[in-house]
Amino acid sequence: MTYTILYDGAKTDIFNETILPLFEDKEFVSFAFDMNALPALPEDSRVLLWLSDADLYLALPLAVKHLWQVGFLPHPEMIRLYRTFDVPKKAKEALQDIDSVEEAVLADLMTCNDDLVFGSVMLGNPSTMRPASQMDEGLMSKLLHLVTFVRNLRHDCLFPYKLTTAKNTTVSTAALGITVVYRASGSDFTRRTVGETLVDESTLNALILAPRSLSQIVNFLVTKLFSKKAEQGVLPDYLGHIKTESLVIKGTKELAYSIDGQQMMAESVTLAVQKDALKVLSTRLPKKENPAELKESMRISGLPKGQSINELISRPLPWIYHSDPEEVKETFVTLKENARTSESYLVLMVLATLLATVGLFANSAPVIIGAMILAPLMAPIISLAMGVLRQNTDLMTVSGKTLFTGIVMALTFGTLLTLITPLQAINHEIGARLSPTLLDLAVAIISGIAGAYANARSDVAKSLAGVAIAVALVPPLAVSGIGIGWLDWHVFWGAFLLFMTNLVGIVLAAAATFLLMGFSPFHLAKKGIVISLVFVGIVSIPLVLAFDAMVSEQRVVRALEGSQIEDLEIKDVQVIHGSPMTVSVKLLSQSPIEAARIEQVKAKIESEVGEPIRLEATSVMVR
CATH class of the missing domain: 1.20.1080 (Glycerol uptake facilitator protein)
Incomplete structure (x- = not known):
């Protein structure tokens, strides 16, 4: 079995040092990746790619066109593709996984306006949605982007969107932003919100963020930053979820959107799934399901609709949303x-x-x-x-x-x-x-x-x-x-x-x-x-006044309960407010208690209380 390796020519030294030693006992040929000087390879050639994300955007369409069987070797600048194709982080493990594949599996590819998408497509105000998309990083990065997100929200309005699914179902709503991924695990937030499945379907997952107030934004941020697990089947009111084979999104003006973080503008955004487009050498991809007819799923009951759309797109978000009378x-x-x-x-x-x-x-x-x-x-x-x-x-x-x-x-x-x-x-x-x-x-x-x-x-x-x-x-x-x-x-x-x-x-x-x-x-x-x-x-x-009296009573009880005056022990202290205050106690002693001793107890309690009291004392002999 002969492998063809396309590698990043700008990092030849790293390639020679870390990747080539893994192929000492294998038949292979290697070429520095160059769009203008690609080798002529027959169909079903086993082509291993050691490339950055930027080069992979160019290489994968070629693999689809020439029907190559591709395997992925981890590259220092391969960031987005790791999650899409579950590539091992260590080159040795990745090669072992590729070697174990007898027959390549067919994988779908997601496109946006015919451009390849590895991770996600995001629509909305770039200054707001960019930090939102980057909150899946480390804790400090999350907190920094959180501050940026909140600062930008002060002047943000929702945008009107019209979404048309593969089955020509139209959804008109207002949203702060829309995130579209192929697989729910494409981002931490979509995974926690929608949940993961054990199988792949040739569908897109669109999450629509449509808060009606800044208080709902706070809820969104807390969920995104700190939630660890998805509540399957549960969506908050400010989120909608559409699952479909293709999606066309339009607005009332030119749309700002990003593909894997790269900012773009267009009159409309068309997202689609290229079904079984790429042959992949991997055993780590989820099982693929290809039913005769894919069913669309739409959970949009909480999204703005009707007159509320016009209200939400005309002014910045309030701290509290005032519901439309029709909605309540x-x-x-x-x-x-x-x-x-x-x-x-x-x-x-x-x-x-x-x-x-x-x-x-x-x-x-x-x-x-x-x-x-x-x-x-x-x-x-x-x-x-x-x-x-x-x-x-x-x-x-x-x-x-x-x-x-x-x-x-x-x-x-x-x-x-x-x-x-x-x-x-x-x-x-x-x-x-x-x-x-x-x-x-x-x-x-x-x-x-x-x-x-x-x-x-x-x-x-x-x-x-x-x-x-x-x-x-x-x-x-x-x-x-x-x-x-x-x-x-x-x-x-x-x-x-x-x-x-x-x-x-x-x-x-x-x-x-x-x-x-x-x-x-x-x-x-x-x-x-x-x-x-x-x-x-x-x-x-x-x-x-009653609470203050209760606090005073508890203070007296706490000070006296279990205290001792020589051989006398005070128990079961009760305070009855009046003029004067009545204090009821039980005095435990090994000998009969004389009146003078009781006066000592009364004096001690008055010193604790700070006012004259009426003492009710019960004498108990302890042997």
Whole structure:
């Protein structure tokens, strides 16, 4: 078997030193590659190429034309071709792989406007897309290109594109850029986004980057830089994927594009696959599939369309995209329906309140959780948040009336059940809802975010948001009803403050979440957000005081628990705020404790607290 070697004449010394010694026991002839002085070789000649990428762009069309069987030897300037044909990095391993091939395999070649493509074709603003394409390098290079990418984005708009597939399917959209590769492994980002397959198909993979806001760009960058694995079948809203045999891309003006990093301009870009064009001596290429009819795949549901295209190409990207009413029509319709008072809402409200009240009296957390699941308060609260955000008077009025009706019913039935129940002791479950703090406001905010997100996303179970919101609302209302029934205004006020804390926190968080998801322009949402912040600020005053008291209590407990005064050990410290503060402790001793010793303990605690206290001490003999 005789090999013909075409090598880089500009690096003859390196070739003689590193490549020729590998062929000492083989029959070969070698020629410096020169387009004007190529040897005349018959079909199916085994031609080994030790060339740079620049020379390979010229040599491979010749191999296709003359039907050579080609093998690739690693060259210092062979960069793009490594990934396309999976060439070993060591020359000895590459030659061993070539020697093991009995029959060359047929490989596809990708072209762009009839120019050969090894890696990818990228369309878009060169100053933006060039650093984006180079983020597959080392960490420092990634960070430098990230800074360049973000800086260029400040003034970037999306471009209008019209894409026509091999089956004449037309896609009109707006995009920041488009990347086209033959195999998904052609770049790190396409591999992580689309995933790798174990077989080759004679198709192109086009990834369309179409963010509607700078926040989506941040998501894209984080994914590109730090994601390690593709989520098969999952594409974010700002990406589209088209898989087809050929693709024609046009714009409203001349297109800027690059082939393997080389910048070009054209009126249109035509990409195609030359099927089974090249005979390759390799065992490392993926298995090839040639079905009778290749199927196109299009995942473009999240791409801009209709009126939104004109909006996105006319101005730089905003930090937050304000959704087109047509795109969120279903969400608005659902929220308007949820804002109304219905028979099922009233029935579930009564049942949830009664169940919560029984659970509170029984001191049973599972029963209270059951009431949380039944509660229908999610619907009017989320609708109210949207009404506040968009300053929609009708939506605020209807949802407010529904919410008020639910509150009145909860207080009424909670009070009635309390009046016929002969229990008047504050147990753990009731007492846990009498002293709200900033932590309870945090629960409300998280619940509001969950509720808004679930209502805006059809693929998220809305029942989850209902549970999250009910957790924060139904039990406090039931405890408020118990306080009315007992005529205990301390119980009523503490629980109702918790209810109001959660209500305003949920409304604020849900409105802010809808704003971030683009359901309202900021100039319209500003008034509602400010009003919500004012209510949260007012409610937060007692919460801050209660939280500060809780921190002080924990500080006292931490300082005293387990401490010793001579042979006395202090255990089970509890602090009850009042005037003066009451501190309850258990004193462990091996002998009876005299009154003077207890005074010593009281003095120590007062020095720790910094104020007079009332001491409740229990003496325990330890032997």
